[in-house]
Amino acid sequence: MTRPFVSALVILIAAVAAFFLFPYNLAFLTRILIMIVLVLSLDLVLGFAGIATLGQAAMYGAGAYAAGLFAIHVWADPVAGLLIGALAGAALAALSGAVLMRTQGLTLIMLTIAVAQICAEIANRARPVTGGADGLRGIRPGKVLGIWEFDFIGITGYWYALAIAGLVFAALFVIGRSPFGLSLRGIHESPARMEAIGVSVYRRRLAAYTLGGGIAGIAGALSAQITQLVSLEAFSFTLSAEALIMLILGGTGRLYGAVLGTVIFMAVHHTAAANDPFNWLFVIGALVLAVVFFLPSGIAALPTSLKRLAKGGRHAGS
Amino acid sequence: MQGLEVRGLSKHFGGLVVSENIDFDLKPGARKALIGPNGAGKSTFANLVTGILTPSGGTIRFDGEDIAGLDEAQRVKRGIAKTFQITTLFPRLTVRENLRLPVLEREGLGRRMFARADSNRAIEDEIAALIDQFDLGPLADRPVLDLAYGQQRLVEMALSLALKPRVLILDEPAAGVPSSETHLIIEAIERLPRELAVLVIEHDMDLVFRVATSIVVLVQGRILTEGTPQEIATNARVRELYLGGAHG
Numbered sequence: 001m002t003r004p005f006v007s008a009l010v011i012l013i014a015a016v017a018a019f020f021l022f023p024y025n026l027a028f029l030t031r032i033l034i035m036i037v038l039v040l041s042l043d044l045v046l047g048f049a050g051i052a053t054l055g056q057a058a059m060y061g062a063g064a065y066a067a068g069l070f071a072i073h074v075w076a077d078p079v080a081g082l083l084i085g086a087l088a089g090a091a092l093a094a095l096s097g098a099v100l101m102r103t104q105g106l107t108l109i110m111l112t113i114a115v116a117q118i119c120a121e122i123a124n125r126a127r128p129v130t131g132g133a134d135g136l137r138g139i140r141p142g143k144v145l146g147i148w149e150f151d152f153i154g155i156t157g158y159w160y161a162l163a164i165a166g167l168v169f170a171a172l173f174v175i176g177r178s179p180f181g182l183s184l185r186g187i188h189e190s191p192a193r194m195e196a197i198g199v200s201v202y203r204r205r206l207a208a209y210t211l212g213g214g215i216a217g218i219a220g221a222l223s224a225q226i227t228q229l230v231s232l233e234a235f236s237f238t239l240s241a242e243a244l245i246m247l248i249l250g251g252t253g254r255l256y257g258a259v260l261g262t263v264i265f266m267a268v269h270h271t272a273a274a275n276d277p278f279n280w281l282f283v284i285g286a287l288v289l290a291v292v293f294f295l296p297s298g299i300a301a302l303p304t305s306l307k308r309l310a311k312g313g314r315h316a317g318s
Numbered sequence: 319m320q321g322l323e324v325r326g327l328s329k330h331f332g333g334l335v336v337s338e339n340i341d342f343d344l345k346p347g348a349r350k351a352l353i354g355p356n357g358a359g360k361s362t363f364a365n366l367v368t369g370i371l372t373p374s375g376g377t378i379r380f381d382g383e384d385i386a387g388l389d390e391a392q393r394v395k396r397g398i399a400k401t402f403q404i405t406t407l408f409p410r411l412t413v414r415e416n417l418r419l420p421v422l423e424r425e426g427l428g429r430r431m432f433a434r435a436d437s438n439r440a441i442e443d444e445i446a447a448l449i450d451q452f453d454l455g456p457l458a459d460r461p462v463l464d465l466a467y468g469q470q471r472l473v474e475m476a477l478s479l480a481l482k483p484r485v486l487i488l489d490e491p492a493a494g495v496p497s498s499e500t501h502l503i504i505e506a507i508e509r510l511p512r513e514l515a516v517l518v519i520e521h522d523m524d525l526v527f528r529v530a531t532s533i534v535v536l537v538q539g540r541i542l543t544e545g546t547p548q549e550i551a552t553n554a555r556v557r558e559l560y561l562g563g564a565h566g
């Protein structure tokens with residue numbers, strides 16, 4: 001009961017401290033929070049349910065464009081925009097998932113990539129609506145809950161993103177321990193056995209994919225509102241792949257891993273790219289290799305691995 | 319008719335006939351065994367009955383209802399369950415979590431998102447009772463992959479029993495279990511609920527003769543004969559074809 005609570009508190013304190021320690025990096029810190037939401041969605045889909053995907057950006061992009069267009073044409077209220085983003089992400093996941101969730105392995109991965117590419121192409125062609133390659137501009141979100149106006153320093157944006165990331169984390173934490181969460185882990189472990197206990201694995205996977213799509217949509221909507229811009233990059237393969245690397249770095253299936261992996265990746269990216277804009281990828285690459293070889297369960301599993309090592313127990317991180 | 323009623327069941331994979339014109343009944347409380355050489359089509363028969371495979375012909379009725387059109391999950395809901403010849407569990411989940419999944423699904427609670435999976439008193443008690451029934455107490459909170467093979471076979475049975483089935487097909491429950499531990503499997507089968515209809519597929523003849531009151535012999539997809547253990551043990555063709563062979 002208390003350990004998850006303490007960990008959550010530590011993360012929250014760190015997030016608040018970051019606000020005061022790096023007052024000139026709020027945009028970057030906010031970007032981390034948005035990525036955390038995206039990587040959390042991937043943790044649900046891949047970490048819990050074991051659905052292999054390299055196309056989570058599809059739902060992120062759908063949420064971003066939906067929230068952006070909604071703010072421009074319908075209503076500038078940010079929370080309503082988030083809901084629209086969530087709906088768009090969930091709808092795209094449900095629609096594509098109806099086909100994708102019947103496939104597995106390499107086929108599934110290729111199809112997830114294809115869906116994101118198709119979305120990017122549609123957004124590119126629909127220039128009058130989406131702004132095409134120039135991106136969707138002119139998003140002016142209203143006050144958060146009618147109280148806090150978005151400021152150009154990004155103070156409101158930071159707290160807003162932190163609140164949403166916190167809520168998403170809490171929701172996924174609850175879902176992770178629920179019967180539904182357990183059934184996703186069951187599917188990850190053995191789809192054949194899940195069928196044999198009377199579960200339609202297809203439908204359960206579709207539910208997880210849709211839920212994950214909704215959360216990715218929230219991340220996209222957040223990004224659209226806070227940066228007031230949506231570009232075709234929102235659908236990019238790079239975004240999907242980076243989210244996956246962040247998750248693997250931190251460790252799958254435990255939520256804290258998603259947070260830790262995102263923070264580490266983004267921090268390394270930020271500093272390494274500033275020092276050496278051409279070779280920073282090598283740093284990330286080395287980091288990933290180190291984790292895969294020495295900490296196969298991710299950095300979030302480090303304490304457990306060390307404990308086992310100290311006890312002279314089993315293989316670290318297994 | 320109450321129970322399982324199979325008529326003229328057949329299955330072929332391309333040109334390979336694996337089940338041919340099988341008639342088979344399993345009444346509530348029955349204890350039957352299905353024996354036969356490797357590749358006779360025993361597992362295939364189990365897969366046809368449980369809906370993992372689609373028959374090429376014939377009918378399967380359960381309590382008088384034609385269940386041929388139902389998929390695996392739907393047949394489980396009707397009360398037909400099986401264990402796997404090759405252990406198929408949730409390896410990284412604990413024994414308790416392994417058992418929690420079928421009970422939650424049986425109760426239709428598996429899609430709940432906002433309650434803890436382990437918060438239902440009655441369900442936790444039921445899981446604890448199952449753990450006791452299969453003598454898995456000390457291992458209850460260990461991941462299944464840490465268990466010895468014989469114990470995993472017990473979890474395999476417990477998982478299917480957790481569905482409260484009315485028909486349970488055990489596909490070689492003792493396969494791979496060292497002979498010194500076979501008695502654990504036999505005892506577990508003997509402790510199954512009385513009214514449950516049980517079909518045991520098995521090569522281990524000690525086990526078969528201990529638990530079955532009726533034995534069906536399958537050879538090359540066809541039923542060779544069916545009878546009491548005495549009849550089967552003294553049947554010349556069975557002795558020649560099967561009992562005298564490698565699995566005697």
Ligand SMILES: Nc1ncnc2c1ncn2[C@@H]1O[C@H](COP(=O)(O)OP(=O)(O)OP(=O)(O)O)[C@@H](O)[C@H]1O
Pocket residue numbers: 331334336354355356357358359360361362363403
């Ligand atoms: N999916 C499949 N496609 C093609 N052939 C199959 C398939 N499944 C089983 N067979 C074949 O059907 C035959 C019967 O297989 P089955 O697994 O039912 O035998 P079994 O009686 O259970 O044998 P064992 O005692 O070795 O478990 C075998 O010759 C097998 O190779």
Ligand SMILES: [Mg+2]
Pocket residue numbers: 360361362403489
């Ligand atoms: Mg078999």
